[in-house]
Amino acid sequence: xTDQLTRRAAVGEDRRRAxxxxxxxxxxxxxxxxxxxxxxxxxxxxxPVARGRITAxxxxxALAVDGVLGVLTHENAPALPEHxxxxxxxxxxxxxxxxGQFVGGVLADTPEAAARAAGLVRVEVDAAAHDTALAxxxxxxxxxxxxxxxxPAVTEDGDVDGALASAAHAVDVTYRTPMHHNHPMExxxxxxxxxxxxxxLHESTQHPHGVRATVAELFGLDPETVRVVAPxxxxxxxxxxxxxxxxxxxCMAAQTVPGRPVKLALTRxxxxxxxxxxTPTIQRVRLGAEADGRLVAIEHDVxxxxxxxxxxxxxxxxxxxxxxxxxxRRTRHRLVxxxxxxxxxxxxxxxxxxxxxxxxxxxxxACAAGIDPIELRVRNEPETDPSxxxxxxxxxxxxxxxxxxxxxxxxxxxxxxGVRRDGRWLVGSGVAAATxxxxxxxxxxxxxxxxxxxxxxxxxxxxxxxxxxxVLAQIAADALGVAVEDIELRIGDSALPPASxxxxxxxxxxxxxxxxxxxxxxxAEHDGDPPAGAEVTxxxxxxxxxxxxxxxxxxxxxxxxxxDSDTGEARVARMLGVFAxxxxxxxxxxxxxxxxxxxxxxxxxxxxATILDHRHGAIVTPDLAEYHVASHADVPALEVHWIDEEDPxxxxxxxxxxxxxxxxxxxxxxxxxxxHATGRRVRELPITPDKLLGLG
Amino acid sequence: xxxxxxxxxxxxxxxxxxxRTTLLDALRERLDVTAPKKGCDHGQCGACTVLVxxxxxxxxxxxxVQQDGAQxxxxxxxxxxxxxxxxxxxxxxxxxxxxxxxxxxxxxSAVGMLDEAGRGHASHATADVAAVPTLTDEEIRERMSGNLxxxxxxxxxxxxxxxVAS
Numbered sequence: 005x006t007d008q009l010t011r012r013a014a015v016g017e018d019r020r021r022a023x024x025x026x027x028x029x030x031x032x033x034x035x036x037x038x039x040x041x042x043x044x045x046x047x048x049x050x051x052p053v054a055r056g057r058i059t060a061x062x063x064x065x066a067l068a069v070d071g072v073l074g075v076l077t078h079e080n081a082p083a084l085p086e087h088x089x090x091x092x093x094x095x096x097x098x099x100x101x102x103x104g105q106f107v108g109g110v111l112a113d114t115p116e117a118a119a120r121a122a123g124l125v126r127v128e129v130d131a132a133a134h135d136t137a138l139a140x141x142x143x144x145x146x147x148x149x150x151x152x153x154x155x156p157a158v159t160e161d162g163d164v165d166g167a168l169a170s171a172a173h174a175v176d177v178t179y180r181t182p183m184h185h186n187h188p189m190e191x192x193x194x195x196x197x198x199x200x201x202x203x204x205l206h207e208s209t210q211h212p213h214g215v216r217a218t219v220a221e222l223f224g225l226d227p228e229t230v231r232v233v234a235p236x237x238x239x240x241x242x243x244x245x246x247x248x249x250x251x252x253x254x255c256m257a258a259q260t261v262p263g264r265p266v267k268l269a270l271t272r273x274x275x276x277x278x279x280x281x282x283t284p285t286i287q288r289v290r291l292g293a294e295a296d297g298r299l300v301a302i303e304h305d306v307x308x309x310x311x312x313x314x315x316x317x318x319x320x321x322x323x324x325x326x327x328x329x330x331x332x333r334r335t336r337h338r339l340v341x342x343x344x345x346x347x348x349x350x351x352x353x354x355x356x357x358x359x360x361x362x363x364x365x366x367x368x369x370a371c372a373a374g375i376d377p378i379e380l381r382v383r384n385e386p387e388t389d390p391s392x393x394x395x396x397x398x399x400x401x402x403x404x405x406x407x408x409x410x411x412x413x414x415x416x417x418x419x420x421x422g423v424r425r426d427g428r429w430l431v432g433s434g435v436a437a438a439t440x441x442x443x444x445x446x447x448x449x450x451x452x453x454x455x456x457x458x459x460x461x462x463x464x465x466x467x468x469x470x471x472x473x474x475v476l477a478q479i480a481a482d483a484l485g486v487a488v489e490d491i492e493l494r495i496g497d498s499a500l501p502p503a504s505x506x507x508x509x510x511x512x513x514x515x516x517x518x519x520x521x522x523x524x525x526x527x528a529e530h531d532g533d534p535p536a537g538a539e540v541t542x543x544x545x546x547x548x549x550x551x552x553x554x555x556x557x558x559x560x561x562x563x564x565x566x567x568d569s570d571t572g573e574a575r576v577a578r579m580l581g582v583f584a585x586x587x588x589x590x591x592x593x594x595x596x597x598x599x600x601x602x603x604x605x606x607x608x609x610x611x612x613a614t615i616l617d618h619r620h621g622a623i624v625t626p627d628l629a630e631y632h633v634a635s636h637a638d639v640p641a642l643e644v645h646w647i648d649e650e651d652p653x654x655x656x657x658x659x660x661x662x663x664x665x666x667x668x669x670x671x672x673x674x675x676x677x678x679x680h681a682t683g684r685r686v687r688e689l690p691i692t693p694d695k696l697l698g699l700g
Numbered sequence: 701x702x703x704x705x706x707x708x709x710x711x712x713x714x715x716x717x718x719x720r721t722t723l724l725d726a727l728r729e730r731l732d733v734t735a736p737k738k739g740c741d742h743g744q745c746g747a748c749t750v751l752v753x754x755x756x757x758x759x760x761x762x763x764x765v766q767q768d769g770a771q772x773x774x775x776x777x778x779x780x781x782x783x784x785x786x787x788x789x790x791x792x793x794x795x796x797x798x799x800x801x802x803x804x805x806x807x808x809s810a811v812g813m814l815d816e817a818g819r820g821h822a823s824h825a826t827a828d829v830a831a832v833p834t835l836t837d838e839e840i841r842e843r844m845s846g847n848l849x850x851x852x853x854x855x856x857x858x859x860x861x862x863x864v865a866s
Contacts, residue, residue: 020793021795028807029735030737030774034734188801189745189849191738191740236799236800239801272740272742468799469798469851597798599853600798600852635848636842636844636847
């Protein structure tokens with residue numbers, strides 16, 4: 005049993021980022037920034053069609069290039085186990101299952117030679133008919149067994165159709181969100197050395213131990229002989245949560261040059277079809293309410309895609325199950341397996357697209373019923389979790405809405421859409437709610453006394469920009485009763501005790517709990533004064549309250565939007581978020597997490613879309629020129645606040661995850677503001693100028 | 701291979717390069733200079749920004765041989781001695797970074813941008829292109845828009861730059 009962390013000297017302290025100095029100097033080494041003698045460079049070859057079969061590969065010209073060491077194809081690649089995840093089983097047959105799939109790689113002494121030779125390899129294919137287009141009524145749509153990570157795909161409580169038929173106010177609307185890409189600034193990179201002694205990977209990953217386990221399994225190695233190093237990771241947003249095929253290709257190439265490091269950095273065009281993405285969604289939301297706005301029915305029906313070779317079912321409607329009280333509720337997910345790359349995790353999978361639809365529909369209901377959108381949400385606040393019946397460990401949604409309304413200046417807002425004009429700009433404001441679950445995974449931490457009140461803390465956590473380097477030391481300091489400066493933290497290396505993925509906003513909860521557990525044990529074993537050399541390794545126990553309470557973070561987004569009535573350009577003038585996420589471990593890094601989520605939500609609302617040309621099954625937005633992520637000029641000053649929330653159930657620190665909730669609901673707040681500004685309800689993201697033309 | 705000389709953060713570094721080698725690859729893959737980052741290699745993200753003879757340059761879009769004899773300043777060389785540049789200090793105070801991968805490029809770009817503004821260069825956000833520009837937040841955002849940050853630290857980057865600019 006781990007006790008609550010009662011000392012709060014370091015936890016809660018506003019501190020500079022521990023790795024900040026190295027990062028502003030550019031001296032924190034990311035995966036690719038290894039320059040060992042004799043390194044070779046790998047450039048992948050991509051499938052030129054969405055479906056088909058390779059009939060011939062002519063590598064003669066490539067092999068003749070000075071400095072080329074080899075060309076890897078399905079004809080000479082090592083065999084991988086049949087049971088491996090299909091997206092990782094590259095180069096095992098001539099079959100092509102999506103456009104841009106890895107079909108080979110060129111290894112050379114220099115990057116220039118590898119790139120030149122890759123352009124000389126001729127891949128001939130027999131193309132087959134493909135299908136990359138998601139449709140609501142697609143004949144192949146099916147209901148999966150579960151959705152990510154293990155929720156039921158369908159839920160039903162009460163008589164939804166009956167309640168909708170008799171509702172005083174009803175909304176029946178369909179929203180569409182496009183395919184999205186994570187696009188961390190550091191592309192997926194691997195530097196791998198294969199030798200008889202073992203395999204060492206410098207990998208840009210959110211999960212060193214996960215990469216170790218997967219590489220060991222794929223290549224039949226003892227995991228103890230595989231080491232994965234990732235002290236600094238240039239963003240991930242879920243896209244580096246699992247090992248992707250590039251690392252398999254790099255390992256295959258490294259086997260051909262034992263002892264020689266092989267370096268692979270994906271270009272954006274190679275990354276986009278091979279490192280995960282968020283599925284497009286089509287979401288029908290039906291809401292029924294009494295005259296006073298109290299919901300009697302909620303239905304959320306989702307269609308989304310997966311790859312024909314592997315199933316990933318984004319949990320888009322899951323948040324709808326616990327957000328609001330309504331007697332009758334139904335949610336369903338349907339998938340269509342297409343000839344597309346495998347979808348995967350992207351920041352708040354499920355909540356991000358799902359809460360966009362639900363919170364937009366709530367706004368539509370508020371307009372239909374003539375009720376303030378904040379009041380509508382307050383009236384539908386459930387007493388217990390509607391999906392489980394359990395009490396919430398804490399639920400700060402109403403507090404966030406109220407505090408946000410005060411800070412944003414919501415009072416007195418005229419609900420009439422399309423009537424505020426500033427020159428040629430139409431002005432409006434919108435609100436939306438946010439939520440994200442509290443997940444805890446498993447992890448092990450080691451705490452060692454160095455003497456003199458100093459301690460070493462080791463755990464194979466990954467800091468992908470979240471602040472783990474900073475906050476884990478703060479947590480350890482309070483757990484051990486010393487100053488942060490007395491903690492020597494090591495993370496980001498699979499040689500350290502195993503840690504869970506930096507995902508699901510679970511890092512601080514999981515790793516912090518492991519650290520507190522180990523620290524408390526060490527102190528208890530030595531009457532509070534462990535001698536130099538004393539050491540304890542301990543696991544984070546499962547949450548003892550997991551069966552008794554529902555644990556979620558909440559938040560509220562407010563946005564003011566200006567729309568150019570001539571061009572249809574929508575711009576966010578200001579944005580404010582208030583969050584209830586338990587105890588904030590470090591205000592400075594936490595603010596950045598929330599702000600970063602809101603910024604990505606702004607991009608989702610107005611800019612981001614991966615566009616498939618279905619004629620060719622090709623992604624035609626495969627780089628940062630075509631896929632617009634929000635830039636400086638798009639983002640106004642953002643305000644971030646949080647409420648003080650004490651939650652003794654979630655973990656010893658009382659903290660909830662904050663990496664994802666900032667994006668959840670943000671796009672809905674902006675879309676709702678666009679409606680308030682213009683009177684036009686755009687139900688397909690992103691809200692680009694073409695959708696706002698003709699406003700007059 | 702061609703013999704060139706680059707002066708990187710004040711240190712003279714002679715090297716022989718393939719004529720196809722970009723300045724970015726010469727720095728990263730030949731000289732082990734890690735501050736300029738490769739985010740896109742196509743001039744779309746700004747992570748590779750360095751100062752060449754004081755002006756901001758996308759090092760992925762210039763060949764190393766074109767820069768023979770140039771003075772290259774990276775984020776590692778912005779400060780005096782062991783001290784951090786005031787902008788780097790402001791980045792730490794304002795938490796203007798998360799993953800840190802775009803950060804050296806943002807810093808080099810900010811230093812170059814402040815110099816451009818100081819010399820009276822106009823931007824798309826400048827109302828009166830004949831006047832000396834005032835560095836409003838809108839001006840800072842416009843002039844920094846070549847540097848993407850996927851973690852979404854923009855609001856903090858702008859406040860850090862504003863503090864130093866004023």
